[in-house]
Amino acid sequence: SLVQTATGVRELAKRIGQATIKVDLRSVLIVTKARDNSLIVLTRQLAMWLIKTRGICVYVDAKLRLSKRFNAEGMLAEEPRAETNLRYWTPELTRTMPDLFDLVLTLGGDGTVLYTSWLFQRIVPPVLAFSLGSLGFLTNFAYTDHELHLNRVFDEGININLRMRFTCSVHKGGHQTETFEVINEIVIDRGPSPWISMLELYGNNHLLTKVQADGLILSTPTGSTAYSLSAGGSLVHPEIPAISVTPICPHTLSFRPMLLPDSMLLKVSVPGGARNTAWASFDGRHRVELRSGDYVTVTASQYPFPTVTAGPMDYIEAVSRTLKWNVREQQKPFK
Amino acid sequence: SLVQTATGVRELAKRIGQATIKVDLRSVLIVTKARDNSLIVLTRQLAMWLIKTRGICVYVDAKLRLSKRFNAEGMLAEEPRAETNLRYWTPELTRTMPDLFDLVLTLGGDGTVLYTSWLFQRIVPPVLAFSLGSLGFLTNFAYTDHELHLNRVFDEGININLRMRFTCSVHKGGHQTETFEVINEIVIDRGPSPWISMLELYGNNHLLTKVQADGLILSTPTGSTAYSLSAGGSLVHPEIPAISVTPICPHTLSFRPMLLPDSMLLKVSVPGGARNTAWASFDGRHRVELRSGDYVTVTASQYPFPTVTAGPMDYIEAVSRTLKWNVREQQKPFK
Amino acid sequence: SLVQTATGVRELAKRIGQATIKVDLRSVLIVTKARDNSLIVLTRQLAMWLIKTRGICVYVDAKLRLSKRFNAEGMLAEEPRAETNLRYWTPELTRTMPDLFDLVLTLGGDGTVLYTSWLFQRIVPPVLAFSLGSLGFLTNFAYTDHELHLNRVFDEGININLRMRFTCSVHKGGHQTETFEVINEIVIDRGPSPWISMLELYGNNHLLTKVQADGLILSTPTGSTAYSLSAGGSLVHPEIPAISVTPICPHTLSFRPMLLPDSMLLKVSVPGGARNTAWASFDGRHRVELRSGDYVTVTASQYPFPTVTAGPMDYIEAVSRTLKWNVREQQKPFK
Amino acid sequence: SLVQTATGVRELAKRIGQATIKVDLRSVLIVTKARDNSLIVLTRQLAMWLIKTRGICVYVDAKLRLSKRFNAEGMLAEEPRAETNLRYWTPELTRTMPDLFDLVLTLGGDGTVLYTSWLFQRIVPPVLAFSLGSLGFLTNFAYTDHELHLNRVFDEGININLRMRFTCSVHKGGHQTETFEVINEIVIDRGPSPWISMLELYGNNHLLTKVQADGLILSTPTGSTAYSLSAGGSLVHPEIPAISVTPICPHTLSFRPMLLPDSMLLKVSVPGGARNTAWASFDGRHRVELRSGDYVTVTASQYPFPTVTAGPMDYIEAVSRTLKWNVREQQKPFK
Structure with a gap:
């Protein structure tokens, strides 16, 4: 009966990963690099299209409010509904009121998606990531077809993939000092120092x-x-609930990468008495020095990152396309 | 709310993996290499101890029924309860009536545990694996302390780990010909032929x-x-619900190992028109030739393999002990 | 002074690897797959061009002597010098009289070059390898430009790379039974058997x-x-005098590939008392069973394989082109 | 005949690598960590033994001249020959007058041998490396048997291995600024910065x-x-004349390590226009920042590092002992 329960739970997990969700889309947030001129133009076009054709609220970066290129006044002149439906987001707003947004659209590359993860440190709305050039790992929708993709989202709903994030807490000098949500990885390395202390890795306090x-x-x-x-x-x-533990240039030949269950509480510490410090970085952004006795805890976050999938084989297509995973070069035959 | 459900399911999966189960042990099966003389003696001692001190039924290998060294008659003379409580198992019995057994004890090495997986092609009772020498990956209880371990099992219950198995079905010439449950792996390789055909790997029919x-x-x-x-x-x-896809000596540099979710139905086929055959083997035991058009399907089994755990860090201790995973040799200091 | 000598020797080795050689080309041998119709036509054209424009002897495969497609009689009619200058080679001739040939031209892929190495088990003439499609590792001249390349060879000479070969001797039942020259590798594996014996690797009898x-x-x-x-x-x-020792799926995590000096005499043996046999194969061609006590010795051959180089960066270009060694896919930028 | 020359050169190289040299030992230099008290005592004992039993000159670290623990005066009192035969070395002396020393003895670990390589930036005398604890890669003589080993050196001569060093020249702002001899490696990495510029690797200016x-x-x-x-x-x-090119965490899956011939002139540059700098380090000691346009050249040094070998299988024994290369743990059998 334990086996039956376990099988049932597994089945449940499988269905959750594949459900199509009909979302009542009333408000959409657009994330992009606000300083890139061509992106400002695209953001404007996209916002206008959403307001005009779907009559929904669109949040754009507050940095665009006064941008001449964005020309908010021109939008109001052209489309009266923009008066109420064109709104502005700030990092403060995304952090504190994530429930305001039914969907996030990102324009750019994978970096823009990572930035979106940083904006939403707690609950994250579903994220649909448009690529402006080649498709990436996370940017699986071509912007050139954005009207087609968005009409489908409005009319048919979305499939989402709940991507695991980590909640990482930094403990320095006996106190918890900072907490970060990461979607890629936490790295603890030697930073600027030529030598690293030995680190200790704990799982569930062992x-x-x-x-x-x-x-x-x-x-x-x-x-x-x-x-x-x-x-x-x-x-x-991405559907596997596992944490990858991968050493960088380990001193032993036997330190093969290991996958641990995401139910495990991990801790990485700089042992007491260590002469050198270590540096933790979070999705490659923030860098925190860890001294002797300091540590970081890592757990699967309660706040996963929901991404809209483009199809059932999204992941395989992304690794084939982007990493050339097991892709053989076509040899030119003789003619 | 989807996120909350997903979090709940994850929590549930975690608890299932860590539950202590009080089992009402009335019947135990002992698996070992029946032809090894020293093992016959140990099996006899263990069976007697279980019958005498706990009064339960003990199934031993039917090959021992007439063994002089096992000396079943002597057991009956020494302990009258053996008349009813000493019983004999056959592969037929384990295959058809797995519910007869509340617990399986294995004496030997990891190979004996693999053999136990072969005996139980459907439901598997919990398996407690004794090692007679060094502890292995699966043999995590030292036989030298077997009375201690077994008394704990009877008095306090057991923690089990539901190890995933695969159900592998062979399809040849358009028909399903055989099905195997494996606990380690299925390998498709070139077998005796110097060349292998290209294989095709499908996930959920893509x-x-x-x-x-x-x-x-x-x-x-x-x-x-x-x-x-x-x-x-x-x-x-072992708690991670994932299937490892690992190529053997791939022709492309980019064919890095990949982990796929255990909810995926995998299929490996020899494409139509292939000149060479491939060979599938199951836990290193059975070998089946696959010709052009033949294929094997692989899914997470409904019948996992429950092993009794020796402690919360069982797995890490096993890989450190057996693989020397990241174990540094102690250097002799100068005195 | 030892250091000075060593430095001198190293300098000498370097110069040998880079010398341009003016060869007095009077006789050329063409190797190709004699059964491929399009190759027969090309062989005929190439032979005619060499005889007509350079007046040299050309050896073609004896299998073409009676080929209607090759049409030797038509060649004689068209070019009287073909009477003396068109000749035929057999494997017997290449094995016994390698000095007859000043240059070998191969038409085909890398496999044709490997076959040429098999033809010349002792001294090998310089080999210029034409590719008919994509360039390969060894086929570094495009056949589409063959007149250009050959005119340069005749007028300016060639640079050659002396590629190391191994002399492999098989010892079975106490006697040396066979000897092979290989240009790629010798592999000792489990062949058709599911298990391999432990092998022993010796260097200079240690x-x-x-x-x-x-x-x-x-x-x-x-x-x-x-x-x-x-x-x-x-x-x-290819200029490095080293033997790569690479295990296939080793049982220990620490069995990292190792390079040994080509001055070392290597021996791989199946130890006495081994239950299983092993199989040796030579450039993927020949397969020899090794039983308990049998062994193979491997030394750098006295008969290296001289290949004509297309330029100083031949090797790097070949690995970039063929393996995509550290080649990054160009990402499509947004326009 | 080219082949014959090449074979002859190879043979010559082989013999150089295996020659036993009878050295006329009149002066020995001892390198150790001068601040370690136990090492001071050992240095004193070793120097006395050499002067007393062999009557040769012994150079010790000039830092010991006034050390109470070393007690040079006591040595003079005990052994009059110490007056002339006990001498002191300084880094200045080793750099400028390496010919003064017939043999270097190191006491310590591999680090002490690396330090010796730094002391001798041009010609290096033969180095015999004693280990005080476990033997290392380079410290292949146990100090516990030092009298035995040294008597053999005096009476029978030594076998030496000419270990390749690199001459590394740093070019900054268009000028060569520094040159280092390294025995292990040069590393160019991102140093303290979170990002590295793309580097360019050139061989013979390609x-x-x-x-x-x-x-x-x-x-x-x-x-x-x-x-x-x-x-x-x-x-x-170590007898192979090759340079290993190994990337650290490369961005492409196909960037497999490559071995290049030691006759090749390598150059690593930070391309013009790069936004980030790189850092070069030499045997892990010195750190130099490289900005856009700066580069480092690397060539096989004219000044190899001659180490005394303990036996023909020195290297294999060292990797087995120190790395546990392909060493299988003995499993405890059942008794």
Whole structure:
């Protein structure tokens, strides 16, 4: 009967990963690099199209409010509904009132999606990521077809993939000092110093191993195509609830990458008495120094990152396309 | 709310993996190599101890029924309860009536545990694996302390780990010919032929990739410490519901091992028109030739393999002990 | 002074690897797949061009002597010098009288070059390898420009690269039974049997290591882009006098590939008392069973394989082109 | 005949690598960590033994001249020959007058041998490395048997291995600023900055590849057991004249480590227009920042590092002992 329950739970998890959701879309947020001129023009066109054809609220970056190129006044003149429906977001708003937004549209590359994860440190609305050039790992919708894609979203609903994030808490000098949500990875490395202290890795408060290496990567499945892959980690499908532990240039030949269950509470510490410090970085953005006795805890977040999928084979297509995973070059035959 | 459901399901899965179960143990089955003389003596002692001190039924290998060394008659003379409580199992019985047994005890090495998986092709009772020498991956209880361990099992209950198995179905000439439950891996390789055909790997009926390699390993988490590891795969904790796809000597540099969710139906086929055949093997035991058009399907089994755990860090201790995972040799200091 | 001598020797080796040689070309041998119709036509055109424009002797495959498509009689009618200058080679002739040929031209792919190495088991004339489609590792001249390339060879000379070959001797039942020259690798693996015996690897008659693996690859620098690479070996520039030792799916995590000096005499043996046999194969062609007590010796051959180079960066261009070594896909930018 | 010359050169190289040299030992230099008290005592004992039993000159670190623990006056009192035969070395002396010393003895670990390489930036006397604890890669003589080993050296001569060093020249702002001899490796990495510029790797002034990675390691055979190994490089026997190119966490899956001939002039540059700097370090000691346009050249040094070998299988024994290369743990059998 335990087996039956377990099988049932597994079945449930499978269905959750594949459900099509009909969302009542009344408000959409657009994230992009606000300083890029061509992106300002695209943002304006997209916002106008959404307001005109769908009559919904559109939040754009507050930095555009006074942009001449964005020309908000011109929008109001052209479309009266923009008076109420064109709104502005700030990082403060996304952090505190994520429930305001039914959908996030990103224009740009994978970096823009990572930035969106930073904006929403708690609940994240579903994110549909448009690519402006080649499709990436996370940017799986071509902007050239954006009207087609968006009409489908409005009319048929969306399939989403709940991508795991980590909640990382930094403990320095005996106190918790900072907490970050990451969608790719946390890296603890030697930073500017030529030597790293030995690190200690704990799982559920048991010592798993002592790490002598350039550093240690704890990666989500989403991050398994990023730094972890460069350091020799395996590719991990985003539906798998696992944490990749990948050492960077380890001193032992036997330190093979390991996947741990996402139910495990991980802790990486700089042991007491260590002479050198270590540096933690979070999705490659923030850098925090860890001294002797300091540590970081890492757990699967309660706030996953829901991405809209383009099809059932999204992931395989992304790794084939972007990494050339097992792609053989076509040889030119003789004619 | 989808997120909340998903979080709830994850929490549920976590608890299932850690529950202590009080089992009403009335019947125990002992698996060992029946032809090894020293093991016959141990089996006899263990059976007697279980019947005498706990008064339960003990099933031993039917090959021992007439063994002089086992001396069943002597047991009856010494302990009258053996008349009813000493029973004999056959592969037929384990296959058809697995519910007869509340617990399986194995004496030997990891191979004996693999053999137990073969005996129980459907429902598997909890398995407690004793090692007679060094502890292995699966043999995590030292036989030297068997009375201590068994008394704890009777008095306090057991923690079990539901290890994933695969259900592998062979399709030849358009018909399903055989089905195997494996606990380590299925390997499709070139067998005796010097060349392999290209293989095709499908997930949920979509082509994932074409494989040009010496072979392909589809491994459970349990099997991630076996052949998959030799071929470059990562270590995967047994609680993770993932299938490792590991190529053997692939022709492309980019064919990095990949983990797929266990909800995916995998299929490996020899494409139509292929000149060479491939060979599938199941836990290293059975070998089946696959010709052009033949294929094997692989899914997470409904019948996992429940193993009794020795402690919360069982897995890490096993890989440290057995693989020397990231174990640094102590250097002799100067005195 | 020892250091000075060593430096001098190194300098000498360097110059040998880079010399331009003016060859007095009076006789050329053409190797191709004699059964491929389009190749027969090309062979005929090439032979005619060489006889007509350069007046030299051309040896073609004796299988073409009676080929209607090759039409030797028509050649004689068209060009009287063909009477004396069109000649035929057989494997017997290449084996026994390699000095007859000043240059070998191969038409085809890398396989045709490997076949040429088999034809010349002792001294090998310089080999210029034409590719009919994409350039390969060894086929570094495009046939579409063959007149240009050949005129340069006649007028300016050639640069050659002396590619190391191995002399492999098989010892069975106490006697040396066969000897092979290989240009890529010798592989000792489990062949058709599901299990391999442990192998023993000796260097200069000292035991280097015991091998528990699917097999062992001993590779020349030329072979480092072939099977050794699939098994995890490094790329080795063909000018380096080293033997790559690469295990196939080893049982220990620490069995990292190793390069040994080509001055070392290697021996791979199946130890006495082994239950299973092993199989040796030579450039993927010949397969020899090794039983308990049998062994193979491997040394750098006295008969290297001289290939004509297309330029100083030949090797790097070949690995970039063929393996996509560190080639980044160009991402399509947004327009 | 080219082949014959090449074979002769190879044979010559082989003999140089294996010659036993009878050295007329009149002066020995001892290198150790001068601040370690126990080492001071050992240095004193060793110097006295050499002066008393062999009557040769012994150079010790000039820092010991006034050390109470070393007690040079006591030595003079005990052994009058110490008056002339006990001498002191300074880094200045080793740099400018290396010919003064017939043999260097190091007491300590591999770090002390690396330090010796730094002391002798041009000609290096033969180095015999004593280990005070476990033997290391370079410290292949146990100090506990030092009298035995030294008597053999005096009476029978030594075998030496000429370990390749690199001459690395730093070019900044259009000028050569520094030159280092390294015995392990030169590393170019991102240093303290979170991002690295793309690097360019040139061989003989041809672009070999553009490097997007955490860094790049150019390693000697001696260094192949150090950082290069951690980054995934192969083990390279010290007699092989090759340069290992090993990327650190490369961005492409196809950037496999490559071995280049030591006759090649390598150059690593930070391309013009790069936004970030890179950092070069030499045997892990010195750190130099490279800005846009700066570069480092690397060539096989004219000044190799001659180490005294303990036996013909020195290298294999060292990697087995120190790296546990393909060493299988003995499993405890059942008794």
